[in-house]
Amino acid sequence: MSILIDRTSRVVTQGITGKTGQFHTRMCFEYAAGRDCFVAGVTPGKGGQSVENIPIFDSVIEARDKKGCNVSVIYVPPRFAAAAIDEAVDAELDLVICITEGIPVRDMVSTRRRMVGKKTILVGPNCPGVITPDVLKIGIMPGYIHRQGSIGVVSRSGTLTYEVVDQLTKLGLGQSTCVGIGGDPINGLKHRDVMAHFNEDPATEAVVMCGEIGGTDEEDCAKWIEQHMSKPVVAFIAGVTAPAGKRMGHAGAIIAGGKGAASEKIAALKAAGVHVTQNPAEIGALTKQVLG
Amino acid sequence: MKLHEYQAKKILRAHQIPVPEGNPCFSVEEAVAAAKALEGNRWVVKAQIHAGGRGKGGGVRVASSIEEVRSHASAILGMNLITHQTGPTGKVVERLLIERGVEIADELYIGLVVDRGSQRVVLMASSEGGVDIESVAIQDPGKIRTLQIDPKEGMSADAARAVVAEIGLPESVHDDVVKLLSNLYDVFLTCDATLVEVNPLVVTRDGNIVAVDAKINLDDSAMYRHPELAELRDLSEEDPNEIAATQAGLNYISLEGNIGCLVNGAGLAMATMDIIKLHGGEPANFLDVGGGATTEQVSAAFRIMLKHSSVRVILVNIFGGIMRCDVIAAGIVEAAKQVDIRLPLVIRLEGTNVEKGRQILADSKISFLPATTMDDAAQKAVAAARK
Numbered sequence: 001m002s003i004l005i006d007r008t009s010r011v012v013t014q015g016i017t018g019k020t021g022q023f024h025t026r027m028c029f030e031y032a033a034g035r036d037c038f039v040a041g042v043t044p045g046k047g048g049q050s051v052e053n054i055p056i057f058d059s060v061i062e063a064r065d066k067k068g069c070n071v072s073v074i075y076v077p078p079r080f081a082a083a084a085i086d087e088a089v090d091a092e093l094d095l096v097i098c099i100t101e102g103i104p105v106r107d108m109v110s111t112r113r114r115m116v117g118k119k120t121i122l123v124g125p126n127c128p129g130v131i132t133p134d135v136l137k138i139g140i141m142p143g144y145i146h147r148q149g150s151i152g153v154v155s156r157s158g159t160l161t162y163e164v165v166d167q168l169t170k171l172g173l174g175q176s177t178c179v180g181i182g183g184d185p186i187n188g189l190k191h192r193d194v195m196a197h198f199n200e201d202p203a204t205e206a207v208v209m210c211g212e213i214g215g216t217d218e219e220d221c222a223k224w225i226e227q228h229m230s231k232p233v234v235a236f237i238a239g240v241t242a243p244a245g246k247r248m249g250h251a252g253a254i255i256a257g258g259k260g261a262a263s264e265k266i267a268a269l270k271a272a273g274v275h276v277t278q279n280p281a282e283i284g285a286l287t288k289q290v291l292g
Numbered sequence: 293m294k295l296h297e298y299q300a301k302k303i304l305r306a307h308q309i310p311v312p313e314g315n316p317c318f319s320v321e322e323a324v325a326a327a328k329a330l331e332g333n334r335w336v337v338k339a340q341i342h343a344g345g346r347g348k349g350g351g352v353r354v355a356s357s358i359e360e361v362r363s364h365a366s367a368i369l370g371m372n373l374i375t376h377q378t379g380p381t382g383k384v385v386e387r388l389l390i391e392r393g394v395e396i397a398d399e400l401y402i403g404l405v406v407d408r409g410s411q412r413v414v415l416m417a418s419s420e421g422g423v424d425i426e427s428v429a430i431q432d433p434g435k436i437r438t439l440q441i442d443p444k445e446g447m448s449a450d451a452a453r454a455v456v457a458e459i460g461l462p463e464s465v466h467d468d469v470v471k472l473l474s475n476l477y478d479v480f481l482t483c484d485a486t487l488v489e490v491n492p493l494v495v496t497r498d499g500n501i502v503a504v505d506a507k508i509n510l511d512d513s514a515m516y517r518h519p520e521l522a523e524l525r526d527l528s529e530e531d532p533n534e535i536a537a538t539q540a541g542l543n544y545i546s547l548e549g550n551i552g553c554l555v556n557g558a559g560l561a562m563a564t565m566d567i568i569k570l571h572g573g574e575p576a577n578f579l580d581v582g583g584g585a586t587t588e589q590v591s592a593a594f595r596i597m598l599k600h601s602s603v604r605v606i607l608v609n610i611f612g613g614i615m616r617c618d619v620i621a622a623g624i625v626e627a628a629k630q631v632d633i634r635l636p637l638v639i640r641l642e643g644t645n646v647e648k649g650r651q652i653l654a655d656s657k658i659s660f661l662p663a664t665t666m667d668d669a670a671q672k673a674v675a676a677a678r679k
Contacts, residue, residue: 104514112411113443142613157559159611215408238562241569249543249558249580258426280563281667
């Protein structure tokens with residue numbers, strides 16, 4: 001078991017003919033059950049062609065109708081990416097994973113508004129993607145550091161997630177699913193939403209969450225954990241040393257308007273019974289200790 | 293990207309929002325001429341820097357004669373203005389705004405921001421204008437009214453009118469303020485802003501409304517749609533190292549410490565700063581070299597860090613994913629050859645092909661301290677910085 005994606009997922013890559021889309025689709029295709037799951041690509045105007053033997057269609061709806069796609073992954077450039085999400089939502093896919101970084105905020109505000117009341121779930125943008133180890137990888141993370149197991153991982157960042165997964169794997173702790181929710185201020189699934197999915201997943205025994213400065217998603221998640229979570233949670237919040245008013249790389253990683261400091265997030269998580277470490281090198285060890 | 297007050301006001305004026313008459317000036321003589329050109333007997337001399345709290349720092353002064361305009365302009369131009377938003381080093385004032393004085397009866401706060409929680413643009417309005425809204429939010433949050441704006445429907449005039457009534461404005465100005473709010477939302481959308489703030493919005497003694505101060509922050513990701521706004525960028529307001537970093541495709545922020553950090557990925561870069569601090573050190577910067585970490589980028593990163601005079605040691609922390617460690621290691625070796633580092637260098641590599649990467653580093657002639665984990669790397673960097 002896993003969350004969000006499994007071997008029954010049928011994936012369409014939007015932006016499959018671009019360099020990034022083509023490269024990562026090949027990597028995902030070659031990972032575990034990828035060749036059964038990656039069944040279509042979309043690039044408007046290039047329908048009828050193929051990449052790595054994956055057929056290309058002009059629209060997401062066509063890919064859905066002809067190949068049964070229910071999940072999309074987006075690599076299209078930032079100025080067209082919000083429209084690509086809209087297209088996948090209009091095609092009523094179950095899940096859209098948007099890797100693209102640098103989408104204008106105004107575009108995302110209007111895309112999120114269009115999604116209200118629709119069935120489609122969005123992960124990202126500006127995220128590494130989602131992986132269910134040894135089953136299916138949808139995104140840009142290095143597959144080989146992962147092992148199948150029972151730890152759920154949710155994170156706002158890319159390489160920090162790889163660091164955590166690497167620590168877990170080396171300690172013999174495999175992962176159920178790892179979800180990168182992305183570093184943008186306006187995004188799809190939040191920590192809290194992914195936590196709820198893990199809570200329902202019988203294959204997940206414990207969850208590691210990596211938050212960072214900016215916004216109040218971690219505080220919201222802490223509240224949710226306090227009321228609903230039945231599994232242990234280990235957390236690290238990046239940016240304890242970050243100064244206010246400076247954007248730390250991610251568009252969403254900024255302490256502004258008196259909100260978003262790491263200290264408040266850590267306090268909220270601790271109050272909710274979460275095991276918080278301030279040392280990013282000890283996330284794996286703490287998880288092992290918590291599991292006993 | 294941030295705009296200056298005078299730039300923001302020009303945009304507001306173009307959207308039919310009343311602002312005081314005035315002009316930007318770059319010298320005392322220009323300031324005097326600008327004041328003479330404005331009729332009246334009261335002027336305001338305002339420092340133009342990208343930071344709030346200018347008045348308290350002595351950067352905003354009222355003059356009641358042309359001679360006073362001259363003396364204020366002389367005092368403010370070139371001064372090092374320190375406010376709660378400039379940091380302790382302050383900012384040198386290179387631009388002024390000379391405006392006609394306004395007779396103030398009442399001051400309000402109006403702001404539009406992107407709210408992450410509701411994922412919408414939110415209007416904030418308060419009767420407590422002219423002061424720091426963040427302190428109002430902490431001390432007296434009941435005095436701030438908010439309105440979430442549906443991006444599909446736009447700002448509802450009825451909802452805006454209700455907000456205007458709630459912050460205690462006299463009825464005589466309700467129509468004007470509702471119209472101003474709608475125009476301000478237009479500014480927000482058409483400029484791809486992330487913040488539009490009028491603080492204070494003034495009700496004058498003769499019953500008019502005027503935007504006496506204005507602040508606009510723009511979305512960097514949307515600047516491709518606004519070449520005319522991109523030209524308004526004032527590079528003198530930015531850290532030269534940060535500008536060089538942006539040009540090299542790096543994310544760099546100067547900090548106060550002495551351990552330079554070169555990391556791939558924003559989250560891991562922040563975590564590296566944190567672990568340095570945890571072991572008793574102080575990071576000199578945040579630096580995300582990107583997922584690729586090419587030779588060119590690593591060289592540029594080394595050069596930028598070495599310009600930071602307090603750096604005593606450089607810590608490289610790379611988690612190679614799709615970009616393999618052997619490629620990254622070759623890049624580091626090449627960059628270290630190009631840039632004469634002469635400082636202790638701690639390198640921690642992990643990820644794809646890490647053994648090959650470590651071998652490349654070990655075989656190279658560059659002198660460095662190898663580290664295995666983040667903990668090990670941070671401890672070695674902190675120890676080297678203390679020597």
